[in-house]
Amino acid sequence: MASERRVDVTENGNATVLVLVGSLRAASVNRQLAELAAESAPAGVQVTIFDRLGEVPFYNEDIDGPTAPEPAQALREAGAHADAVLVVTPEYNGSVPGVLKNAIDWLSRPFGDGAIKGKPLAVVGAAHGRYGGVWAHDETRKSFGLAGARVVEDLELSLPTAELGDRHPRENAEVTARLRDIVGKLLAETD
Incomplete structure (x- = not known):
């Protein structure tokens, strides 16, 4: 069973960001971007990558409620405890990956x-x-906005994978700086 992976940027991180990755593939570029966001986050930020989206069953109102499946409850708890959310996702057939749309439905x-x-x-x-x-x-922005999140529209990074070649995103100083900036600005939006 997969578990949440916490990346503490400082020993006493006081701000938390939940990261949801729209790709389940272990070596995906989007997972690498999520990990880079955690590694390069500003001081004082705790970044949690929720690694259990593949375990969350398809949303079904018949199984929701006080006895909702544990993975769905864990997702909701992670969302409730976060100060902000960063979604890192590929595009599948011109749209949102199913695993991410399912997470939106549960959240x-x-x-x-x-x-x-x-x-x-x-x-x-x-x-x-x-x-x-x-x-x-x-x-994804539209769906999360309808789900109740306060989408920060001007925080964007849509990266063609060809720009990375065979390199890990952390080897690209511009991508690293942009992710760090996005996480910092996202947290500036917290109440």
Whole structure:
């Protein structure tokens, strides 16, 4: 069973960012971007990558409620305890990966009072093609906004994977700086 991976940037991190990765593949560029966001986060920030999206069952109102499946409860708890949310996602067939859409559905309930209600949220990621997943990122922002998150529209990074070549994103100083800046600005949006 996978578990949450916590990345403490400082010993006494006082701000928390929940990271949701829209790709389940262990070696995906988007997972690497999520890890880089954790590694390069500003001082005083605790970044948690929720690694259990693959365990969360498809949303079904019949199984929701006080006895919702444990992975869904864990996702909601992670959302509730975060100060902000960073979504790192590829684009699948021009849209949001199913695993991420499912997470949005679970986080949006109970309707009007979901776990991420009012929390600042940014969407970034990488994808094949020259636009770097911009369609999926736009759709993800829209869905999370409808789910109650406070989407920070001007925090964007849609990276064409060709720009990285065979290198890890951390080998690109510009990408590292942009992710650090996005996490810092995201936290500046917290109440």
